[in-house]
Amino acid sequence: AQTVTQSQPEMSVQEAETVTLSCTYDTSESNYYLFWYKQPPSRQMILVIRQEAYKQQNATENRFSVNFQKAAKSFSLKISDSQLGDTAMYFCAFAGNNDMRFGAGTRLTVKP
């Protein structure tokens, strides 16, 4: 079964600085997708970035980028130039042939 592990329950970063959130996963599938979702205090889950496993190039979306290491089954999220609005729960998720699995989340606080 696929598992997703986020080992950092909480993190904080100063506004304008860079922070990296970690995620590891376990799967025997060769084709899958990885996601980072953001859940602000208003609780609506928003997709931040996605990565297709067959693509070697790391995905980038403005200030958000990932470091995808397929062999190591690692998928970290880097947030550059952190903003107060980035304060939220961040969930790493895996989607393969079956359901979508989420990690337990990392609570990120951006401090002014």
Next chain:
Amino acid sequence: DAGVTQSPTHLIKTRGQQVTLRCSPKSGHDTVSWYQQALGQGPQFIFQYYEEEERQRGNFPDRFSGHQFPNYSSELNVNALLLGDSALYLCASSLEVRLAGAYNEQFFGPGTRLTVL
């Protein structure tokens, strides 16, 4: 586009009761997935509906059942409620992709907060 909507926002029930939660998918989407998110945890997949049938199911008991209507909206029913069923229930919609190996983004609703007393 209203996006994914869910009702009600909050719900309080007592043990043993039954509850029905509702979800309207984003315009143009035909697939609905339901998740349970306990406090302080990540969402857990309950099941997914496509073409009015349950297509995939997570590790949840038969007390959890659902339905999808011809207009793609969906309901989640939970029978014989337990205290442990207290959680945020999220609905996500997506567009089914007929090509093997492809995956479309899921759009989440705001959730229904269920409290079982």
